[in-house]
Amino acid sequence: MLRQLVNRLEQASALDPAGDKLKAAVQATIRPRKLRDVLHGVFLGHPLHPVLVQLPVGAFMSAAVLDLLPGQRRAATALVATGVAGALPAAAAGLTDWASLAREQRRVGLVHAVGNTIALGLYAGSLAARMTGRHRFGRMLGYAGLSVAGGSAYLGGHLSYKEGAGVNHAVPELRMIPEGWHHVASMAELPVGKPVVRTVGSAPVLLYRHGDSVTAMIERCAHQGGPLSEGEVTGSGPSACVVCPWHGSTFRLTDGLVVRGPAASDQPVLRTRVAGGQVEISLP
Template structure:
């Protein structure tokens, strides 16, 4: 844990991170492609889902390499894992480009370990295809050690540093049950973002005619202040765009329209009683 803390604080990695970030931004340019790689269409990050294929194939290879007469099956799994690792890496770099500085430092080493694993398994595949199965097995086990180290760092990113998880959901646990007064309807301007608080939790209020949206103010991606965001139109829908990384959410429902956020922004139910706007937990 001390080593991981030092890695999070390794400012010497920042210059490299900035250079790599520019490369990633230039290489993955169309917004639609970025959204696909972030997992916007499926409602959660795509990278962790794809990771299962190369790791599963490579781990299965390690088991087959301990068994007799399984060379062909092991070689096939090495090929499948190595091929699947390439799109998996692309989704990972796409997510990495919009992480915080501390997360990017760990992410660089995570990517380095996984890159070494891809190289080792590519060498393992070449050795197996040319009949050098002993060398192929050795390179395979070295690759498994590298990808396991990368996976450990990936777990640290997800569970300790909360990379690519919905940052807003924990706020729901801090709001008490029941209806809460938000504001007088007469005081709500039309088509303007306002920030209000419920049990010390910030929410965004947006009025369009008689329709009012109340959503959590912390962006699901990296806790950016949606109350300071921009109201935009996307495909005929009124949306709020986060000022930090550009995640865009539909104001009527909270659906994510553009990443890097991959999950929807939480919208709270509303009602009007005696001219007062009220809201509660879903």
């Protein structure tokens, strides 16, 4: 029953007007590219949001335990304050990721964000009550906030594990490539500086020739599976990059390094070798 209700959220087009307005607001507010890359977690190699949520979740749960024990009012209040403060950067990272998701994912993510906002409001009220001596009321608000946050966390899990938000969409393509070396092209078929797509097993592979060397990477973007072969190539030589046409994730063609988000993971690169003018690739 619960899963059916959540699955219906993916098709709830009535959420789109509010979601579109929030997406525009997020993109207008978080404009600097470097800031967006930090919030996406490009420097980490995976999304930053799951890392940041550990602080408020841990603080709120610890406060809930201390609220059951005598003589722990000050400690519980300090933990609630820590959780409220820690929730703000976690929300910023989450909203930045959310704004670059597919529409069906954004619908579930919107409800997830609303739930988190309600939970944060309850905890802010709990903190205010505790600081003005109304500890019993503060505890009640805290437990209410924890309950709402738990439901919202379920939606976050649905987003990640059922809908694939935040996961590396290129890695499953590696499973489609058989073991061993596979012939993909001759050097004569690969123009210098222009990506070429070949299928190995059932996985599309992007080949890029730079001088006498060839790099091969999974063609589906790590962020949302977009077709990198349809993206623009920027720069030249060792610094040449391909830009995903869907959301603008940028990867260096010589080694798959993610240069710009929203992708946080590097693009998987395959092993290559050239013998007798023939190019072969194999799994890393």
